[in-house]
Amino acid sequence: MSHPVPRAAALTAAVALFTGLAAAPAHADTATQRQRDFAAAATEFGVPQNILLGVSYLESRWDTNAGTPSTSAGYGPMHLTDLREAGVAGTHHDEGTEDARGDDARPATHPQAGPAAPPPTLQTVDEAARLLRTDAKTLRTDPAQNIRGGAALLAKYNTGNNWYDAVARYSGSTDQAAARTFADEVFDTVKTGITRTTDDGQQVTLSPTPDLVVPQHPDPNPAGVECPRRVTCESVPAPYQELPKDDYGNHDLADRPNSQKIDHIVIHDTEGYWANVLDLVQDPTYVSWHYSIRSADGLIAQHVPTKDVAWHAGNWYVNAKSIGIEHEGFAAKGTWYTEAMYRSSAKLVGYLSRKYGIPLDRAHIIGHDNVPGTTPATIPGMHWDPGPYWDWSHYFDLLGAPLGGFGLPGSSLVTIDPDFAKNQPAFTNCDGPGTTCVPRGSEAVVLHSEPSESSPLLVDIGLHPKGTASTMAVDDVGSRAATGQRYAVAEVRGDWTAIWYLGQKGWFHNPRNARVAKPAIGWVVTPKPGLATVPVYGRAYPEPEAYPAGVTVQAITPLPYTLAAGQKYSSGGTVGSEYYWATTFDPANHVVVKGKLKYVQIQFGHRIAFVKADDVRIVPAF
Structure with a gap:
């Protein structure tokens, strides 16, 4: 209260x-x-x-x-x-084919929500x-x-x-x-x-007013809400409720980090206004996320305790090891996120990263658009919020972890970091098919198949199974590098730089007087000698022998990409193999399966991915 x-x-x-x-x-x-x-x-x-x-x-x-x-x-x-001019939109959870839960052991969740009346304050x-x-x-x-x-x-x-x-x-x-x-x-x-x-x-x-007295207030947040001081949080619980036909919703009880380490924080946008979003997360038949943040004033609402697993990322492995934060907003409609919301979000993420030891980098603070598909069939339906207009560089400045500029000139690893205001890709489809988006600042760097603006974009065989080139549609992330992501350099020709991306060379204009990528330090992975290619995965599941009796073995299904000899990809660290078996309402029957198999998280395309540690060498980037 x-x-x-x-x-x-x-x-x-x-x-x-x-x-x-x-x-x-x-x-x-x-x-x-x-x-x-x-x-x-x-x-x-x-x-x-x-x-x-x-x-x-x-x-x-x-x-x-x-x-x-x-x-x-x-x-x-x-x-x-x-609001009359801006218009009303639904929620992105109703769009596409993504199963927010993303667990092959349970039926896909595709609930629908109706539009809500917008608030008069807009x-x-x-x-x-x-x-x-x-x-x-x-x-x-x-x-x-x-x-x-x-x-x-x-x-x-x-x-x-x-x-x-x-x-x-x-x-x-x-x-x-x-x-x-x-x-x-x-x-x-x-x-x-x-x-x-x-x-x-x-x-x-x-100009600064250093002697200005800022009023001090007691912590306004209710007991039990996991939030930092100096922001306002409220509790709007998502229901853990038994449903007909042996179903339940809308999240899973767990005991993180005791049961599983939390590795990621996933940044989402709601594609809907505040009141509608809060109604949805309180629906037991709907999906869930841990927090929502309001645009106008930065108010934070917590829905699911961070120890529990919310259904938000479309990938069960990522869900089981992440915290999901929804931001009131829209990825495509040429909209922008308020500073009030950026600041509240950064304070929340900083608090959570300290609490759970989550690194403040773009391998671990990721967008929903960076979450990989679980199998080849799920890739086209994966969501792509918060979209190319989320200012990752400014966000990480607020986190106290600025991006880029830490490597030596000529490094074989770079951090994507364009000037947000000046970087204005010519996206389409913001206001419907065939429309041209209003030119404005973006965090996204578009990749070409050759060092020329007129050359085709890259092919993402997962998004475009017929092998056609990616497009400039705002929702097509198949040939797009995001601010803060790190990539291994494949080649440099004059003012053009190529990075390894989905098994290809992705070229972008990187002139000396207006760099869009900065030298980085870190580790890269490459196939072990003798291996022409290694498979790439969307989740780090255990070997079959690790599953106890009564728990269905989950297939280790490769994505339709490979990592070839001679190519290198930025490492996000080695992780153990895990699967959270949670198919019953009673959490006493839930099991965390941990295997001996190890994986390495890599920045493979626009989205993260995983390779088996036994298949690759991890070497420093020079």
Whole structure:
């Protein structure tokens, strides 16, 4: 349960805030247009400029995002929301053929969910338009007017000369604790200051206010919720419930990490709005995940204890050894993720990585799009969220584990790390088949079959069984390297670099003055001498002899790819073979099967994969 901010504390915060504002230096005359727009709007509506800048940063990082809506229907630097324009979508759990559970020992799960009514908080553009006597389209498309609209709303929300409460209300959250968390993040940003270049090339500076007092609150989180301090979490339990026909849902009880080590955290997006997502995870006939994070204010809801196994990744081996986190948002519709959500997510992932010893790298903090198919038949239906517009580089900066730049020049291993704002692949199908996506920043680097932009993309025989080349469709990950992933260099020709990818050379433009890949250090795997090829797998299952009586042996099925002699792939570490037998409602009958067989996780294509340790050599990259 959340509690309101005590009035005395709020007033004290307001006094401290104004003290800090008085000390804030004026911006130089060299400020760019965006900077001047903030200054003008702050003066016009009587809003402290650093508060206006701080709120905008927590919403959009001062970006325009090419006029596209955020994952919670917000537009422009001030994130004015307009659900009418952004539209309503369902949930990605209803799309494709992926079985979220991904366990061959149980029937596939393909539940369907109906649309939900969107929340009224996603329509602030109308109120701003009334205050400015303009129209919603102007506020969505004109950055200067968008900033004026946000300033007008803040001024209206400032009752009792209390800017802290005004900022909290601006979050749009109906949960007071979550609104306070948003305001705390704004105040922290105002206190420390920040400078960055926006996605449209504007230089904006929020000068630090080091003597600003950020209000302190008791931990608002209910007992039993696994969350870090300084974020707001709530408990929205997913039901473990017996169903007809010897079925049950929507997750499995376990005893991790005592029973199985947790190796991965899987980042998802919901493809639906908050209320609908929470309804789904509370349906015993549906699927599950451990946490959801709200876009507008970063509120975290926990659904499944981390000791238990949720059904979220479409691969039972990965499910049994991972924690799944859903983010309110959309992978394809040209949408962007708010800074408030990025920050809450990074705090949660940092907390979980420390708790379970999960490395903060892209071999272990993965997207749903990096989870491998279990067999050749399941590859085409695997999901591909959070999509190419999730900013992995910024996310890892927030985690305190920045990507790239740690290897020596000429290293045979590279980390993909393009400039997110400048890297704008020409994707299609964001708004339906045949449509062209709005050009905007992306974490994805597109690979070609030759060192030329006009050459075909690579062939992913798993995604395209007929052997046709991959496409620029936003959901086609068959010829796409993701930020933070590490690959072995196959060849360099001038400004072009080739990496080993799905058994092929994947070429990308990597000019010296605008690198999209940086030298890395680490280990790579290659077939042992005498082996022309080795099989590649989507899960690390035990040898048949490891299964006790009464537990069905799971097939070790290779994927339709091979790792050939002379090729190298980045190692994500050696793992033991495991299978979690959980087919009954009573967890007393569940068994963790552990074999003698060892595997090595590799970065094989866009998705991770596994090879048997006995088949490969692990050598340092030079």
